[in-house]
Amino acid sequence: MKSEGVTMKNCLSVLVLIALLVMPGVAMSAQDSGPYFGIQGGGVLLDDIENKDNEGTYNYSFDPGYYGAVVIGAHLDKHSSLGEGRLEVEVAYRANDLDEMDFEEGSEAAGGEMTVMSAMFNSIAEYRGRYIWVPYLGAGAGWAMVDLKDATVGGQAVADADDNAFCYQFMTGFVAEVSSAVNFDLGYRYMRTLDLEFEDVQGRSVDSEYSSHTVSLGLRIDF
Template identity: 40%
Template sequence: MIRRLALPLGVLCLTLFAAPALAGEEGPYIGAHFGALLLDEAENTGRGDSFHLDFDPGTLYGGAFGYDLGENHPRIGRGRVELEVSSGQSDLKEAHFLDGKVDAEGDISALSFMLNTVGESRNDSAWTPFIGFGFGYALVSLNNARASGQPLADDEDGVFAWQALAGISLAMHRLVNLDFAYRYFSAVEPELKDATGETFESEYSSHRLSLGLRVGF
């Protein structure tokens, strides 16, 4: 699907590259994004031996409701404040134990609710770089995880989460923007139970690349 979108998006970007800047207007907006995520290896530590989990590349999608400050608040700066909901999922690839590495099955997902603040550097072109920071809540779920066909864990935990983001926006209209963004997302130490009922402390951090659309109203 991403390959099919690459050519028309490329043509659109080249067409609009030389377009004059379209100043952002103050007011609310809604947005949606989708993309890919790469999970860092997760170290899991409990009463017994620790083990590590590796994951395949996953998918990401989400939406946001926010407010664009426009050009009318110089003391605050140029940017946006938004509430974001997103969901990411990755399949398990391998599990590493002290006695070796084995194939793993199942998946891990994170449903997050974040409050983001985004600063923008507006200029005379249609492109606007931005950086931001967000914090909130994430429900991390390890779903039907198995190692060498044996049950490993099937549990979830809600924890504090934060993210740092950066990217660039392309103005298509005074109220419509395409966002190309990178997010580093981390859910802080979810505690899960393994198949025997023992609790272990896990990790969840990911690198997220996304394409988004924002529409003001």
């Protein structure tokens, strides 16, 4: 069990997420108007990660990384003038190399990798007009498996651990309708997990976190 529990900041984020998951649904009818399948790829900027153990606080910083995802979903019919929407399941993978560890005394070069495999349910509202580009807003929630692989500082091993946590994301972007069945997607995602707990090579418990920014290109096929 984590000693601190869920912070107030995380509670507020989850409440906002729930509201955003529900609100797009108001703009949708319950009738499904067709399934779709999509793939996405792009880059990931991982926020510096603050870590706390019984000796103090230190940060990980990371190089830019990569992102890949598969989505399966369904379009929902238009309801009034609020727009159209989609519901989808997303399985995604993110990876970033560890660059530095920052201590109170200074920074040291570091090695290793942080990877995240996540599965989320997304609710997305689309706003259609006269243009080929269709803007959208959405939110998602699910579960993430976070793995800190072979973390080293100055050639010395410091951690090789993993943890699972509830995760959520907010997204926005544009969809270009190439044809009645083919769409291209340019999107941005902010993803965050609730508190994580790792164990370092000395067996000490380390409280940690994860948040990232993803820019992606995607291809979606409607059926």
